[in-house]
Amino acid sequence: xxxxxxxxxxxxxxxxxxxxxxxxxxxxxxxxxxxxxxxxxxxxxxxxxxxxxxxxxxxxxxxxxxxxxxxxxxxxxxxxxxxxxxxxxxxxxxxxxxxxxxxxxxxxxxxxxxxxxxxxxxxxxxxxxxxxxxxxxxxxxxxxxxxxxxxxxxxxxxxxxxxxxxxxxxxxxxxxxxxxxxxxxxxxxxxxxxxxxxxxxxxxxxxxxxxxxxxxxxxxxxxxxxxxxxxxxxxxxxxxxxxxxxxxxxxxxxx
Amino acid sequence: xxxxxxxxxxxxxxxxxxxxxxxxxxxxxxxxxxxxxxxxxxxxxxxxxxxxxxxxxxxxxxxxxxxxxxxxxxxxxxxxxxxxxxxxxxxxxxxxxxxxxxxxxxxxxxxxxxxxxxxxxxxxxxxxxxxxxxxxxxxxxxxxxxxxxxxxxxxxxxxxxxxxxxxxxxxxxxxxxxxxxxxxxxxxxxxxxxxxxxxxxxxxxxxxxxxxxxxxxxxxxxxxxxxxxxxxxxxxxxxxxxxxxxxxxxxxxxxxxxxxxxxxxxxxxxxxxxxxxxxxxxxxxxxxxxxxxxxxxxxxxxxxxxxxxxxxxxxxxxxxxxxxxxxxxxxxxxxxxxxxxxxxxxxxxxxxxxxxxxxxxxxxxxxxxxxxxxxxxxxxxxxxxxxxxxxxxxxxxxxxxxxxxxxxxxxxxxxxxxxxxxxxxxxxxxxxxxxxxxxxxxxxxxxxxxxxxxxxxxxxxxxxxxxxxxxxxxxxxxxxxxxxxxxxxxxxxxxxxxxxxxxx
Numbered sequence: 001x002x003x004x005x006x007x008x009x010x011x012x013x014x015x016x017x018x019x020x021x022x023x024x025x026x027x028x029x030x031x032x033x034x035x036x037x038x039x040x041x042x043x044x045x046x047x048x049x050x051x052x053x054x055x056x057x058x059x060x061x062x063x064x065x066x067x068x069x070x071x072x073x074x075x076x077x078x079x080x081x082x083x084x085x086x087x088x089x090x091x092x093x094x095x096x097x098x099x100x101x102x103x104x105x106x107x108x109x110x111x112x113x114x115x116x117x118x119x120x121x122x123x124x125x126x127x128x129x130x131x132x133x134x135x136x137x138x139x140x141x142x143x144x145x146x147x148x149x150x151x152x153x154x155x156x157x158x159x160x161x162x163x164x165x166x167x168x169x170x171x172x173x174x175x176x177x178x179x180x181x182x183x184x185x186x187x188x189x190x191x192x193x194x195x196x197x198x199x200x201x202x203x204x205x206x207x208x209x210x211x212x213x214x215x216x217x218x219x220x221x222x223x224x225x226x227x228x229x230x231x232x233x234x235x236x237x238x239x240x241x242x243x244x245x246x247x248x249x250x251x252x253x254x255x
Numbered sequence: 256x257x258x259x260x261x262x263x264x265x266x267x268x269x270x271x272x273x274x275x276x277x278x279x280x281x282x283x284x285x286x287x288x289x290x291x292x293x294x295x296x297x298x299x300x301x302x303x304x305x306x307x308x309x310x311x312x313x314x315x316x317x318x319x320x321x322x323x324x325x326x327x328x329x330x331x332x333x334x335x336x337x338x339x340x341x342x343x344x345x346x347x348x349x350x351x352x353x354x355x356x357x358x359x360x361x362x363x364x365x366x367x368x369x370x371x372x373x374x375x376x377x378x379x380x381x382x383x384x385x386x387x388x389x390x391x392x393x394x395x396x397x398x399x400x401x402x403x404x405x406x407x408x409x410x411x412x413x414x415x416x417x418x419x420x421x422x423x424x425x426x427x428x429x430x431x432x433x434x435x436x437x438x439x440x441x442x443x444x445x446x447x448x449x450x451x452x453x454x455x456x457x458x459x460x461x462x463x464x465x466x467x468x469x470x471x472x473x474x475x476x477x478x479x480x481x482x483x484x485x486x487x488x489x490x491x492x493x494x495x496x497x498x499x500x501x502x503x504x505x506x507x508x509x510x511x512x513x514x515x516x517x518x519x520x521x522x523x524x525x526x527x528x529x530x531x532x533x534x535x536x537x538x539x540x541x542x543x544x545x546x547x548x549x550x551x552x553x554x555x556x557x558x559x560x561x562x563x564x565x566x567x568x569x570x571x572x573x574x575x576x577x578x579x580x581x582x583x584x585x586x587x588x589x590x591x592x593x594x595x596x597x598x599x600x601x602x603x604x605x606x607x608x609x610x611x612x613x614x615x616x617x618x619x620x621x622x623x624x625x626x627x628x629x630x631x632x633x634x635x636x637x638x639x640x641x642x643x644x645x646x647x648x649x650x651x652x653x654x655x656x657x658x659x660x661x662x663x664x665x666x667x668x669x670x671x672x673x674x675x676x677x678x679x680x681x682x683x684x685x686x687x688x689x690x691x692x693x694x695x696x697x698x699x700x701x702x703x704x705x706x707x708x709x710x711x712x713x714x715x716x717x718x719x720x721x722x723x724x725x726x727x728x729x730x731x732x733x734x735x736x737x738x739x740x741x742x743x744x745x746x747x748x749x750x751x752x753x754x755x756x757x758x759x
Contacts (some may be wrong), residue, residue, distance in 0.1 A: 058372060082375035093370025097388045097464070106384070107374045152374065 007159035007192030008069040009034045010055060015064035017050055024050040025061065026216035032209075034069075034159075037186050037193045039203030041239060042213035048196045049164050051213070055194065056085045056162060068160065083111055086153035086191075089164040092145050094137035100148050101133035107156045122151035127181055143174035150182065154189065161186070163195040167202065179206055201243035204228065212236040262423060263442045268483035270419040271446055273337065273412060274405045275480040277344035281401060284345070285352040286394075290382070292353070293360035303357060306350035314408040318343040318415050322534055326541070335527070335534065335543035340412035340419075347408055348401035355397025359390035395458040399451050406447040410439065415534065416499070416527040416543060420446075425529040430504050430737045430746065431657050450476065496522045496714070499538055499547030502529040503656050504737040504746065505594060505676060505730065509548045509700070511750035513718060516759075517546075520717035532630060533557065536703070540582035545705045546718065550594055552696040554578065556635040567697040574701070583706035587715060588722035592676055592730045595698035596636055598688040599673035601663060605686035612689040613644045616670065625651040626659045626668030636695060637672075643694035657738065676700075676727055678735020700725070724757050732756070 010032040017025045025047045032038050040048040053059035054066050057078045066073045073081055094103050105119035123130050126147040137145060146166060153161060166182070167175040183206050186193045197203050203210045204224040212220035212235060220232030227240050292299035309317065321339035325332050332338065363386060371381045410421030420442040427435030457472035496517055500510035507528060514524040527544055536558055538544040554574050555561050565573070575586035598613060610616055616623075625648040631637055632653055640646070648670070654662055660679050662668040673680055673687065675698070680687060702721065708714045733753040736744040744752070 056373065058369070077377075078372075079375040079377045079380075082373060087370075087373035089366070089369065089373070091364075091366030091369070093364070093366035093368075093373070095367060095370070095385055095389075096364075110375055110380060149370075 006157075006190045007034050007161075010160070010192060010194065011067040011070075012051070012054070013064050013067065015051065015054055015061045015066060017047075017054070017059060017061045023047075023216045025054070027064070028213075028216070028218055029064075030211065030218065030221070032192065032194065034192050035190055037183070037191075037206060037208045038195070039207035039210045040194060040196045040213060041198065041200055041203045041210055043198065046213040047216035048213045052162055052164055052194055052196050055160070056082050056087055058087075079110075083107065083156060084158050084160070086150075086156075086158040086161040087164075088146070088149050088153045088161070088166045090166065090168040092149040094145055094148060094152075096137050098137075099133065100128075100135050100137065100140070103137065103148060104151045104155055107152060111156055119151075119155060122155050125154070125185065126151045141174075142170055143178060146170060146178060147181070150178075150185070154185065157189075159190075159192060161191045161193045163193065165196055165198070167197075175202075182206070200239040201246075204240070204243070210236075212239060260438050263420070263438055266418060266420050266422055266439075267442050267446055269417075270406070270409050270421075270443065271450075271480055271483045273340055273417060273419060274344065274402070274409045274446070275450075275476070277341050277405050277409070278348050278398070278402055280341065280345045281348035281352055281405075282398070285349050286356065289353040289356035290360065293357045299357050299361075302353055303350075306346075306353055309346045310350050314343070314347060315411050315414065317346065318411050319531065319534075322415055322537070326537060333543060334541055335416040335530075335538050337417050339415045340409070340417040343415075344405050344408055344412070348405045351397040351400040351404065352394070353397075355400075356390060356394045359393035360386060362393075363389055392458065392462055395454065395461065399454045399458070402450050402454060403447045406443060406450060410443050413529045414502075414531060416530055416538060418525070418527070422526075422528050425502060426507060426746070428655065429502055429529075429657065430507070430743070431740070432737075432743055432745070495525065496545040497525050497527055497543065499530050499535055499544035500526060500528045501532055501535055501547075503674075504749075505674075505734050506548065507746035508733050508737060508749045508753060509590070511747050512721070512753055513546060513548070513702070515750060515754065516717050516721070517714070520713060522714075522717075536582075536584075539703050539705050540578075540584050542705045542707055545708060545714075547703060548590065548700050549703050550698040551589070551701055552595065552636065552698040554701075555696050556639070560635070561696075562635065562639055564693045564696045567699055570697050571699060571701070578703065583709065585704040585706075585709050585715075587702040587704050587718055589699040589701050590721060590725045590730075591723045592700055592725050592727035593698050594674050594676040594700055594730075596631065596640075596695055597673045597675040597680070598670055599663070599680060599685040600670050600688065602684040602686045604669065605688075610688065611686070612691050613640070613646075613694070614691060616688055617644050617646055620646045620648050620670075622649060623669040624649055624667065626662040626671040627651060627653050628656050628659055628672055629653045631672045639696075640694045643692040660738075676730045676734060677738070678731040678733075679738055681731060682735055682739065700730075720759060724759070725753070726757075729753060729756050 012028050012030045015025055015028045028051055040052060042048045050059050054061050055073060057073055101119050104122050105114060105116060108115050108118060120130060120133060123133060128144060128147050132144065167178055170178065179202060204227065207224060210222060210224055210227055211218055212232065214235050220236035222232045227236060288302055292302045318340060321343050322334050325334035325339055367385060371385045376384065409419050410424055412419045413421035413425050420439045423435045423439030427433060427439060453472050453476050457469045460468035460472065498510045498514045500506040510526055514526060517524050530538060532553060535547055536549060539547055551570055551574055555570060559577055571589060578584040578586055598616065600610060608619055610619060632651060659671050660683065663671045664683060673685065702718060733749045736749045736752060737746055
């Protein structure tokens with residue numbers, strides 16, 4: 001774990017969000033140290049995405065608050081907050097009318113500091129050839145698109161990276177390669193990273209801390225090694241059991 | 256042929272100016288409203304519902320409805336001409352523009368919008384950088400539809416006194432001068448295709464993000480419209496007057512006859528052709544038209560709501576008093592002929608069945624089909640006639656005047672509501688039925704002059720020689736020159752012939 005981080009510490013204080021009568025998040029309190037790679041794991045509807053989006057105010061909680069380095073995210077205008085936070089999500093959301101380079105450079109334009117060279121350098125960082133800069137998003141593969149999404153999220157040098165099922169729509173090979181790239185960027189840029197995933201194997205392999213959610217609550221909060229050693233309770237262990245059994249079956253086949 | 260097409264450029268310019276002004280106004284109103292509506296489902300329902308409702312109103316009626324609406328507003332707001340046409344066409348153009356923008360904005364990929372929020376765009380940035388560029392192609396498709404509709408519907412602005420290519424079409428339909436109709440249609444279609452082409456090229460250029468090219472095309476359209484409007488900025492020295500005409504040959508001829516005299520007196524004359532009967536009197540009272548010819552019985556029944564039928568001289572002086580007192584309009588005098596409603600039958604048919612009067616007609620009406628002009632069945636004269644003669648026809652069908660004669664000739668109608676000054680009565684050997692109960696009031700042709708010219712000696716002196724000068728035979732002959740199927744003349748030529756015939 002890097003001792004020095006460019007990213008902020010993140011704290012959730014009694015955060016709750018209801019949609020009608022149903023609680024999406026039910027009073028979550030967490031503190032995440034600067035520089036941590038956290039995976040939020042859970043089944044669909046467990047509230048993990050909703051919790052993530054309270055950080056950049058794409059979701060506004062009904063109660064409680066979210067702090068970045070002791071500063072409430074609700075202070076000040078939302079666009080200014082979001083420009084300090086990288087956000088990557090499953091559907092990527094590249095702007096179809098802009099080229100790859102323009103997509104990556106857009107956050108810099110919004111910040112009033114356009115920098116074409118920086119946008120090109122981001123292509124190197126996410127391991128894309130510079131030739132794709134002039135292409136339109138529709139001409140890219142799914143994996144290339146998500147790499148552009150990551151480049152766009154990090155172009156303004158945010159300290160905090162939020163990822164919502166970032167690899168969910170990718171094939172396994174692409175997924176593995178992109179996950180490696182993200183992990184490397186997290187370390188190199190000394191980010192604080194929060195990644196939502198339903199894939200426990202991905203969480204265990206990438207994160208330094210795995211938080212399991214069910215029905216809007218945190219049901220386990222452990223380092224990967226502890227989860228593999230049996231900690232975290234029944235719900236967490238049920239999720240760990242799936243990749244473990246798959247690994248065992250693969251080992252048996254090859255053995 | 257070339258005469259008809261010679262009128263196209265000037266009218267096309269007016270036509271383009273009107274349609275583009277309406278399109279621009281619809282954009283100015285429609286774009287912001289549609290953007291708001293896309294974010295508020297209820298507003299969207301209201302806006303699109305209203306715009307769709309407008310589309311269900313026939314465009315001719317929509318244009319006509321603005322006349323009483325603007326008249327009601329009053330305060331010097333012109334009820335005829337450019338303004339009502341502009342407003343009606345703007346309403347018409349709103350639907351495709353608003354609908355496409357709302358649909359386009361609603362259909363945007365939610366992931367793209369989430370990304371726009373996620374990277375910290377403000378609402379205005381999101382609109383400018385993401386939503387509008389993405390919605391542009393579908394919005395442009397709506398604008399193109401609106402442009403084509405507007406140019407098509409602008410032909411109807413003729414009926415509210417705004418010159419357009421519709422002038423040719425309406426005049427051509429009335430006088431069966433098909434080259435005029437074709438000239439008007441070709442002109443309007445050419446304009447629509449041209450504008451659609453320019454917008455299409457601009458749209459494609461915008462899609463390929465070649466903004467200069469797109470801008471150049473739009474600039475060309477603006478420049479063409481501006482160029483089209485330049486003749487309207489001239490003027491100055493000459494005094495401009497407007498001569499009105501309702502929508503039939505005699506009116507076109509008399510308008511040219513009056514116009515020629517005014518031109519010779521040094522006025523710059525423009526014509527408002529094809530005015531509806533009800534619109535025409537309001538137009539002269541409101542000053543949108545300086546002079547036109549109406550008929551005593553029309554004012555008597557439709558404006559004064561009188562049902563009695565006094566002797567002609569008495570009726571004329573009563574009308575002169577009334578138009579002066581109530582609307583400030585001057586009745587300069589009667590032209591000398593009458594154009595009354597006259598029930599006419601095929602001569603041989605009338606003879607065979609022994610019918611010479613409306614009383615005789617009552618007997619055979621149940622076995623007869625009645626062909627009326629477009630407004631007759633709703634006119635008070637028809638009600639008055641039925642009070643005097645209990646006519647019950649087997650059927651009653653309204654026709655455009657020209658087609659009404661055709662219907663009688665071909666046997667689809669047995670009786671028609673003809674006009675006594677019509678040249679076709681003699682030419683087609685029709686029998687005009689007598690009115691022994693005097694149910695039909697006098698229809699002397701009268702010259703009505705707008706309030707502004709009440710004391711205008713130069714203007715009135717130019718017209719005075721026409722008073723009492725036109726016998727019905729001369730008028731019939733002039734009308735027939737325009738209405739006949741072979742060797743047709745234009746109303747201008749017929750007016751010149753008439754002037755010579757009456758020695759002016």
